[in-house]
Amino acid sequence: MRPFLYDRAASTESAPRAFDGLKEASLIQGRAPAEYLAGGTTLLDLMKLDVMQPARVVDITPLEPQHGSIAISDAGLRLGALVKMSTAADHPAVIKTYPVLAQSLTLAASAQLRNMATLGGNLLQRTRCNYFRDTSWSACNKRNPGSGCAALDGLNRQHAILGASQDCIATYPGDFAQALMALDATLDIAGPSGSRTIPIATLHKPPGSTPHIETTLAPGELITALSIPAGPWTRRSLYLKIRDRQSYEFALASAAIALHLDGDTVKDVRIALGGVASVPWRARDAEASLIGKPLNEATATAAARMAFVGSAPRTHNAYKVTLGQKTVVRALLQAATLEG
Amino acid sequence: MPKDRDDTRPDSVSRRRFLGATASTAALPLMGAAAASQASAQALPPPDPQAPLDMRLTVNGEAYRLGLDVRTTLLDAMRDHIGLTGSKKGCDHGQCGACTVLVDGRRTLACLTLAVAVQDRAVTTIEGLARADGPLHPMQQAFVDHDAFQCGYCTPGQIMSAIGCVKEGHADTDDAIREYMSGNICRCAAYPNIVAAVRQAKTQMEG
Incomplete structure (x- = not known):
């Protein structure tokens, strides 16, 4: 793992500042200036593999009091982005009224990982494509733009058959995002230029010719909450x-x-x-x-x-x-x- | 491995010297206060990501003060710097469960946890379950009673995970135990005995 600067976020408003004008980051060529750290189950794993190389890590766990609660009303369900996967999966009202959400979380990962990983981070988990995770393969457009895709003619049993491109056939690995897609969830996002709300369906970008750009989040933007509207389809x-x-x-x-x-x-x-x-x-x-x-x-x-x-x-x-x-x-x- | 820091700077502690010191010392006083405070400093000189950080960890009720590289995981901090080697390093990527500990009572993978990020949390390891002169924790005793291991390498993680499993209320049936213990791999395949042990300990822990 490469050295990095560690910060604890003081507030949702100030956290994105770590991403702008980071002069010291430019000392190390090609490294992402910063990444947010929540559960760390993807980030630490990929930093150890040298797939992710942030110059600065901003720990957003201190923001849990603001973004770590679950609220259910007649209008729907609101999940803080820092709620742990296991907490949402075990919530009685989520199990009863939004079973697809609870099941997608319970069937993901292991009990320990679900205790650590947050809902916001889960949406952003990176692909499990072996050519992406193993840096001994030089060709990976996601990891190294323009280098090619080793999976196209490699071992691609796990890879995508829908939405892929000639530059990337990596599969989105998660489960929870699909449940949110089915329920037309929206995401609250905080960032350097204010807050916005987007449909979950617009968060992830198909690979096209830029597989390294995986989401529509701008640098420094942070998912703060997930809203799921009530509807006659949620129980069934x-x-x-x-x-x-x-x-x-x-x-x-x-x-x-x-x-x-x-x-x-x-x-x-x-x-x-x-x-x-x-x-x-x-x-x-x-x-x-x-x-x-x-x-x-x-x-x-x-x-x-x-x-x-x-x-x-x-x-x-x-x-x-x-x-x-x-x-x-x-x-x-x-x-x-x-x-x- | 990145190159050592410039040793000539008065506030610096060389990485080599630093590692040498920590290897022989259970708990260190703060090394280089100026360096340690740099992670959040905005002023010049630019912060050095390789400067050791002053960290405070609470493991099994004991407070430790350590000067550690920011990259140090909770697992490495405990094993290499505190001397608690009960928690095991298997895959080091969160896939095998051998490093499972309790953090604020929740089972957590110590290999995917930065030590610096859990300074205000209470960590419990296999060493913290029973006093040296006291009886074993019911889960430890159940693993002995049911011969729930062969080589034993995964056992500390299995036991810590099993305690979490029972406390979370996910040990009501054998199927639930299997599902909620699936994050702990046992290459000796002692799984049937592990399920039996968790079932026994659950009764005692809740009784």
Whole structure:
């Protein structure tokens, strides 16, 4: 790990200042001027691997009193960005009213990691692409812009079949962001030029020709809260995660479903996919195909096919098309059996 | 490894000398107050990220004052500088669970925790569970009773994690124990015995 300067954030307003005009950072070429530290489960890991090399680390844990609480009202759920994954996952009202959120958190990582990692940090966790994490591979456009992508013709069993580009096929590794996508969450963001609120769907950027730019956050911007609107689809919601082993593993395919049924007829449905795409992926065409129809094996299968139209498998990940479709079918049919 | 600091500066402590000193000393007085305060200093001279920082850690109820490189993890601070080697280094990347300790009562991976970031927290390790002249913690006794280890390397992490698992209320069924203990890898595969041990200790801890 490279040396860095350590600061503890005094306030949400002052924290972003660590990112501007950092003269001493320019002493070390090519290093990010600063990174925020919360749970540290991604940052410390990648600093040890020399994948991330911040010149300054700003510990935002002191901001927990302002951004560390959970509030539920008739209008919806508000989660502070510094709430730990385990705290949100074990919250009785979250489990009852927003099961897809609780399940996506419980099925992620390990108990220790969930005790450490925060909700805001979880959204920003970096890909598990081995060519990104292993610096002995020189070609990684995400780590070293313009160097190429070793995964394109490498071992790409874990890689994305949706939303990838010729410059990067890394998979977005998380689970929670998909649940937030399905529920149309918004994010409060504080930054050097004030605060703003954005839909979760606009946080992550598809790789395109700039895979190193992963989000729409400006330097110094900090996610402070996550808001999830109430709706008739939140109770009948679930997260189905398919992986190589039953616990403590990243998704090969996953689906976050939120369903509003009127009798047997679909009034509204949200489908977000994980494990298969370069960013948290909303399958809007598949959703639209179900509106006004009964939810059964035939309609679910048709929707699942639609969700993977345009997928672009490589040598080792073509199985994800079938696996992803079956995951969507099973998740939809399971959701239909839940109480609304 | 980055190069040593310039040793000629009056306020500096060379990295080599510093490491040599810490290796033989359990707890250090503050080394180089000027250097230590530089992490948050905005004024000239520019702060040196390699200057040792004055840190205070509380482990098993004991307060320690250490002069440590900012990069030092809680795990390395305990093992290499305090002398508490019960917590083990397995993968050093948060994947194996061997370094699990309790921080303010929550199970935490010491290898992914910066020592400097937990100065105001209470850390509990395997060494802090029982007094030298007292009985074992029920979880320690249960691991002995059920032969819940072979080589023993993962055991301190397993036991600390298992205590967290019970306290969190995630040890009600064998399936729950397996799920909520999945962050602790045992290469000897003593898993069935670990589940049995957690089940036994849960009854005693809650009884």
